[in-house]
Every structure is written in C-alpha cells, then in structure tokens.
Amino acid sequence: MVFMHFKIFFFNSIFKKKLKMSGRFANIGLKKNEDGTLVNGGEVLKGKVVALYFSASWCPPCKSFTPVLADFYSEASEMGLEIVFVSFDRSESDLNSYVKSHHGNWLHIPFGSEHIQQLAKEYDVRGIPALIVIKENGDVITKDGRNEVSSNPPKAVMANWKKSVSS
Incomplete structure (x- = not known):
C-alpha cells in the first residue's frame, strides 16, 4: 500500500494537465465492461452524474x-x-479479470492510458479505493463517495448528488 501511495504521489507531481469532462473527456475512449467495446466518453457521460x-x-x-x-x-x-473505473492494476489481464468477475456493467479507462494518472492528479487521489463523484464538466460533487454509497440508500444519495449538479 505504501508503494501505491508513492506511485500516485510521484505521478501526481509529474502530470500537469487539467482534465475536465467538457474538454478532454469528449475525446477519451472508454471501454464498456460487458463486451470491451470502445465508446466516446463525451457521448456516454453527457447529462450523467459521473x-x-x-x-x-x-x-x-x-x-x-x-x-x-x-x-x-x-x-x-x-x-x-455512470461509473468510470480507473484501474491501478499492474497488468491488462488483471484489469480484465477484475472487471469480469467483480464489477457492475460500468465503463473503464483502457489499461495503460495516460488518462489514469491524469485523473489521479486532477482529483488528488492519495489511496484506493476512492470514489470521486463529479459533474459533467469535471467539478467535484464529493470526494467521499465511498462512504456515502456504503451508508445510504441509492435514492437518497442520487437525490443529493443531482442537487449538487444543479447548483
């Protein structure tokens, strides 16, 4: 775990690009978990809480x-x-196995994509698991998504997150 914290910190200090949903995500290919098809991030995330x-x-x-x-x-x-899985797996086969055996039918960033480290930097990810909920434009709704999902019913959580999107 210490290595993971160092790796994230190291990459966070190298990458300087700011990644926003309204800009770069429009051209990012995301994979569908059910079949591995590449889809356009901007299209599938439009109008969603991410x-x-x-x-x-x-x-x-x-x-x-x-x-x-x-x-x-x-x-x-x-x-x-819509959930976008950002994997810190060490190999593509580990990622694919994890996606197939444990995940819901959500999207993921392809293994080895530069966007993995850019997102970690943008949202100051210091450890995993982390669930960061954002607006379509990339603004943070909450960095405490993991706790909110674990302790509240989906209807209440989504109502709160959607209210944040509107404001």
Whole structure:
C-alpha cells in the first residue's frame, strides 16, 4: 500500500494537465465492461452524474467495496449515474479479470492510458479505493463517495448528488 501511495504521489507531481469532462473527456475512449467495446466518453457521460472509481484487483479494501458499489449502481444507474473505473492494476489481464468477475456493467479507462494518472492528479487521489463523484464538466460533487454509497440508500444519495449538479 505504501508503494501505491508513492506511485500516485510521484505521478501526481509529474502530470500537469487539467482534465475536465467538457474538454478532454469528449475525446477519451472508454471501454464498456460487458463486451470491451470502445465508446466516446463525451457521448456516454453527457447529462450523467459521473463517479470515478479508483481501484485495483490486488487491493483487499477495493475487493470489499466493489460488490457494494456494483449493487448501488444496479439501482442508481436508472437515476442517471455512470461509473468510470480507473484501474491501478499492474497488468491488462488483471484489469480484465477484475472487471469480469467483480464489477457492475460500468465503463473503464483502457489499461495503460495516460488518462489514469491524469485523473489521479486532477482529483488528488492519495489511496484506493476512492470514489470521486463529479459533474459533467469535471467539478467535484464529493470526494467521499465511498462512504456515502456504503451508508445510504441509492435514492437518497442520487437525490443529493443531482442537487449538487444543479447548483
């Protein structure tokens, strides 16, 4: 875990680009978990509340939280939530295995994409698992998405997040 914190800190200090949904995400290819198809991030995230899920298959707390998030998503997706998995897995096969065996039907950034570290820097991710909920333009709604998802029903959480999108 210490190595992961160092790795995130190291990359956060190198990458300077600011990644916003309204700009760069419009041209980012995201993979669908169900079949691996690449889709345009700007199109599939338009009008959605977006939860960036920073996680990895080798992380025990991530493995505990992922099923909770998958259950939450099964209800909240109908209310306008889209999850984008941002993987810190060490190999593409680890990522693919984790996605197929543990995840809901959400999107993920392809393995090895420069956007993984850019997002970690943009949202100051210091450890995993982290669930950062953002507006379509990239502004943060909450950095405490993990706690909110774990302790509240989807309907209440989504109402709160959607209210933040409007303000």
